[in-house]
Amino acid sequence: MSKTITVIKGDGIGPEIMDATLQVLDATGAGFEYEFVDAGLAALEKTGELLPPETLETIAKNGICLKGPLTTPVGKGFSSINVALRRHFDLYANLRPAITFPGTKSRYDNVDVITVRENTEGAYMGEGSMINDDRTYAEAKIIVTRKGSERIARFAFETARKANRKKVTAVHKANIMKNVSGLFLEVCEEVAKDYPEIEFDSLIVDNTCMQLVMNPERFDMIVTTNLFGDIISDLCAGLVGGLGMAPGANIGKDKAIFEAVHGSAPDIAGKKIANPTALILAAALMLEHLGLGEKATAIREAIRGVLADKDRLTPDLGGNSHTGDFAQAIVERLT
């Protein structure tokens, strides 16, 4: 029986890059069925809600969602629909690979780093934060738990094992934040003992940033807490040509949402010039998650080929082709 995927086309360039991505997914022969639902601005216009219950129910039923970028209207409800989705489904692991592709504007030609970011605790809790009336004092809570640290550390090592990765680096600030960051590091060190075939080391976050910029081949997989992971994964995206090439996955116990890291790009929406690569790479992560790694590899190889050919690239990649032509070039290499 074919697998049904929940698809949220998203706002702005979302529908354009999603159509291109589904065309590529279909060309792999994966044979998925798609159930289309809305969130964000599109949902607000149709139903009056940014995240309608039907959308949540469909994701809960199918377990897997491919999501285009969403516009969160300023001043309406919660601050981010993406954060709300992660919380609702307890998607505790944010997986962000940064891999160099040929022909993209990047500083290095050999970057291949996966960042695993804890997605549910750390400095992102919101609860308990305050600012006083005269705005002279603010405070926020950082929460790190043994349970949260252990499940993200295990996720990182299990992912490393499956992907044949050689090393996991725990990134922390335990020298200063002795309790919160210290607990995270302590748990990572304990979990590492269960994976003797994978090299483990740890590095302070400021040094990590410098090393990533000067010496990125030192890294294979990084595991870290929420805020550090947010910053480091964007730094890594910058090392491989920016957000246009950056996919992300939010993974929980039995639900997962795959997305491009960039936003809905309202400045180019409807012009058919958006680069769909990040969402196509997110679809490749989804295939890997579903045990279809060979199809994911085929997609990445096809993207490499199209980038090397240089004849049907979108404007951000230096070409003058439309989103659909770029996707068609990938499809032709897959079929």
Ligand SMILES: NC(=O)c1ccc[n+]([C@@H]2O[C@H](COP(=O)([O-])OP(=O)(O)OC[C@H]3O[C@@H](n4cnc5c(N)ncnc54)[C@H](O)[C@@H]3O)[C@@H](O)[C@H]2O)c1
């Ligand atoms: N995951 C998500 O759903 C997500 C992530 C970030 C921002 N957003 C939302 O997106 C909206 C716009 O945010 P923003 O303008 O700060 O960031 P953005 O990522 O949408 O755009 C930043 C710049 O990058 C360009 N760009 C982005 N994706 C591109 C692509 N695929 N091809 C070519 N060019 C691309 C845009 O044209 C723009 O110039 C906001 O409402 C924001 O809340 C959503």
